[in-house]
Amino acid sequence: MLFKKVVIAGVGLIGGSLGLALCKRNIVPQVVGVDPDQDNLELAVQLGAVHQGATLAEALTGADLFIIATPIGVSLGVLEMALPYLQQGTIVTDVGSVKGRLVERAEAMLPAGIHFIGGHPMAGLEVAGVSGAREDLFEGACYLLTPTEKTEPAALIRLRGLIECLGATPMELDYREHDEAVAVISHLPHLLSAALVNTVSYDAKEQLLLTLAAGGFRDTTRIAASNPLMWRDILLTNRSMVLAAINKFRVQLDKIEQSIEQFDPDILVDALTRAQNLRSTLPENRKYRLRDK
Ligand SMILES: NC(=O)C1=CN([C@@H]2O[C@H](COP(=O)(O)OP(=O)(O)OC[C@H]3O[C@@H](n4cnc5c(N)ncnc54)[C@H](O)[C@@H]3O)[C@@H](O)[C@H]2O)C=CC1
Ligand SMILES: O=C(O)C(=O)Cc1ccc(O)cc1
The missing domain is CATH 3.40.50.720 (NAD(P)-binding Rossmann-like Domain)
Incomplete structure (x- = not known):
């Protein structure tokens, strides 16, 4: 025992x-x-x-x-x-x-x-x-x-x-490595998920947009349904690592934005392909994901 x-x-x-x-x-x-x-x-x-x-x-x-x-x-x-x-x-x-x-x-x-x-x-x-x-x-x-x-x-x-x-x-x-890693792999997805839902909630056509929502919006926002007070504590306690993760994300968003602005299909496809390749290697070993009940 x-x-x-x-x-x-x-x-x-x-x-x-x-x-x-x-x-x-x-x-x-x-x-x-x-x-x-x-x-x-x-x-x-x-x-x-x-x-x-x-x-x-x-x-x-x-x-x-x-x-x-x-x-x-x-x-x-x-x-x-x-x-x-x-x-x-x-x-x-x-x-x-x-x-x-x-x-x-x-x-x-x-x-x-x-x-x-x-x-x-x-x-x-x-x-x-x-x-x-x-x-x-x-x-x-x-x-x-x-x-x-x-x-x-x-x-x-x-x-x-x-x-x-x-x-x-x-x-x-190491606990510092832990806080840095979860800022990217867990905390960043939560705040992005919330920001994405709020992008719709601040749109004058909110109801129309929600009616049209298909798998993409649902999959990328599933975790926005989590407890706001728990996430407040997490994001503010891990503040410096979360801010660093937001900056890393901003670099990637800027790259995609620029490729669209400059009508550069090569850079755009490069970014999307890189993401597609890494996403396809994600191990499917998690029994529960949020909302899989
Ligand atoms: N919810 C999740 O998906 C995950 C949460 N965590 C962590 O687990 C911890 C708990 O989260 P949940 O179980 O989701 O929250 P929860 O809200 O379901 O449970 C927290 C419990 O703590 C109790 N509590 C509050 N103050 C207390 C005190 N002074 N003494 C004793 N109990 C007290 C509450 O009454 C409540 O029953 C958090 O620190 C969170 O960061 C970790 C992994 C996943
Ligand atoms: O956010 C995630 O990645 C989850 O799937 C659930 C979860 C929430 C908080 C944690 O600290 C760890 C896991």
Whole structure:
């Protein structure tokens, strides 16, 4: 048995999906949820996403793994509140979409013998709350971990083991590299998707345009249906990396714009062909994509 008692703070979509997998597959004998939203916590118990709900202080007694699955705006505060109740040997991880600030602060804050390892499952849905949680959400997904030179190797091995039990593939990345990479591959698509929908929403012919919308608009804007508050936190927390990603995107948009303006078919076809080639190599190994339910 990898862990005896797991505490999940924030039993929403991601915390609830982790809990469902841990409980329903008997990976961990005791899973306790902590969440200020009492209705959500009760539903989590009913759905079998946690064995019971408790306060942070009650829950952390005897816990050997603490997973912070709250909105990233509160994760540091939750860790601070948990600090007095964490026991020697406990592993602490999170699921937040941005790592830098939390990893640095957690490592500075935690005493020797309590191990923080940043985590980030690269799987999700556009719904919030435990009602949308799925036991198999992480199957086939890449699950990023951001250990540092301070990370205890044995703690990392145990956490990797748990992630493998979820059916996900653990992958290690430096936390700065993580924030730079997800700015391009996850955060940029979200803001572009929102900007594309807003291009239509600010058009006087909005209704006509929506009536005409076919697969292209639907495919490229699916993620605009996600939780705006979650994405506010992500985009503002990863601000410098997101701004750098927007600049990289602007270069590509400018190139395409110029080729159209200058009526240059070669440059235009070159840009479209390059994209077609890379897109066709994208591995189809993700079980869930947003809205595939
Ligand atoms: N939604 C997605 O597709 C993905 C989200 N993430 C990350 O997972 C984290 C959680 O996101 P979701 O599960 O989607 O959000 P969610 O809104 O479904 O769940 C968050 C839960 O945290 C609870 N919460 C709020 N403040 C709390 C506190 N102080 N203590 C304990 N619980 C608290 C809320 O009541 C809620 O139940 C975020 O940090 C996000 O960046 C990571 C991968 C994918
Ligand atoms: O945006 C994406 O790429 C998703 O498919 C869902 C998702 C949302 C937030 C994350 O931090 C990770 C994955």
